[in-house]
Amino acid sequence: MDIRVHGLTSPSPFLSASDIFETELDLERPVHVRVRDDPDERTWTAHPEDHHVLNISRQAATSVMARELALHEYSHMARNEQSHPSHTQSTPEVLFLAFAGQSVERRKLTHCYQIANHMKDIYADDITLRVGPSDKLVTFLESELAAAVADRPAEVRGRRLTATSDPEMTAVNAAFALAMVERHDLVPRDHRLYDLARTAARDAPTVDVQGFKYRFLSLTDDPTESEYRKALVDTAREYVLGNGDGERTQAAD
Structure with a gap:
């Protein structure tokens, strides 16, 4: 998986989540992680033609749930690629x-x-x-x-x-x-x-x-x-x- 983290935050939870995800699945398109300052945004994904976007608040990106939130959003991306x-x-x-x-x-x-x-x-x-x-x-x-x-x-x-x-x-x-x-x-x-x-x-x-x-x-x-x-x-x-x-x-x- 190609994970690209944008914003001043540690990429560790997103890379750790990708390591777990890759034990069974992979994503064809790269993932751009964009860290937002708005604490109410939590996480949501977008799917432009050639990549996925994981939008996440800085609060969520630095929380104990960051890896699990990323793993959940990667699963949404997989369903998107599957055209589920x-x-x-x-x-x-x-x-x-x-x-x-x-x-x-x-x-x-x-x-x-x-x-x-x-x-x-x-x-x-x-x-x-x-x-x-x-x-x-x-x-x-x-x-x-x-x-x-x-x-x-x-x-x-x-x-x-x-x-x-x-x-x-x-x-x-x-x-x-x-x-x-x-x-x-x-x-x-x-x-x-x-x-x-x-x-x-x-x-x-x-x-x-x-x-x-x-x-x-x-x-x-x-x-x-x-x-x-x-x-x-x-x-x-x-x-x-x-x-x-x-x-x-x-x-x-």
Whole structure:
């Protein structure tokens, strides 16, 4: 792998991650790591025609999670090079198919993008967890869910401003975390993640946490474009239109 680190930070975690990644896979295109000063950016990738870009905040690049974050993003790059449907499917196209003629809250649409990212992450981490350790991922999932649950309001009134503290999205995030650990058999059933997920479910009674967990868990390894598109459309519809008991309602503007 050709790793090029831009910015005043140590290249060690990115090179270490590439060493781990190369035990099973490789990337055809070079990776340009760009360290950003904005601490809220965390990590995200771009895929210009002849290379990949890993954008990462300086805070994340110097954290104890730096190597694991890089490994995760390399997995996204591999899925991109494989033209895996999870990484080629347009999310706006899916939302158009799912909600044509419907009136949907902007907040809910924003959450649908996060759900699409969860589905991408599942396929990326199928690679990440095959080539690398899982302990830091479990700790990360637990700490993120614990922070979101702690940030919930005493009473849910009005509109929450952020996806991280929105009880409904927190419940979906909990389903994603459980699906990840069950998909790869990472923790026992008495792990704290399950207690946090139950709390998140109580805070969002309209979200079927077990149902969303099953949707994430049931994603097949090698779906066709049509199969993946249908899975994403169905999951988005369930989040926006489902009311937790199988009925459908139209969301208000």
